[in-house]
Amino acid sequence: MTEKPLRATVSLRGVLFAPDGDVLVVRRTTDEGWELPGGRLGAYEDASEGVQREIAEETGLNVELGQPVHAIAWRNDDDDGRFGVYYYGTVTEQTVSLSHEHIEYEWVSPQSAEDRLSEPQATAVNNASEVREE
Template structure:
């Protein structure tokens, strides 16, 4: 048994592939940082429904969610627990309608998306590109 279990907020993000294989990244309004679209899972909300809802709310896109590719746990600067699950997703269109949470977006090639994102989110992009992304997950 773990002596100090993590009590955490759960967030879910999508590695969202566009019709030409590019990946969507969005710029946070709060601090200008770049991230994958997604957000917090609601109480009693199914995981896939939650990630779909968050991506739709933030981008106006209707994603197809393929499956989980990466997960990561950490403590933020306020020492609050966080747990994120990243999913491989696809969108049939590129027309993004951003919510108030974001100020900009870009569709990037995978290598540029990895460079633009934080370590765990960049890792999620790399895992989504793998043929068999979830072994050992």
């Protein structure tokens, strides 16, 4: 049993595949790092509805959401608890309309996405690629 349970913000993100197999990555406004689109759940919000809402707000895309492909808990650089859930998703449209939270986007190969992202997000891309191949 864990002595001190993690108190964490929930973050939901999508590994979005275009028809050609490329994955969407977006660059944050705050520190210019790359990430998968998504965000935080609202109180009493359904998880799948929340991630679809966040993706639509950040990218303007409608996503066909699949199963979760990765979930992980950690502490960030400020020692704040985080819990992330990453979903497999597909889109038919690749025209992105970025929100103020991001300054750039790219559709890249899964390997290129893994190279740009944090370890938890790279693992999610790898896992989602395996689901896509099934």
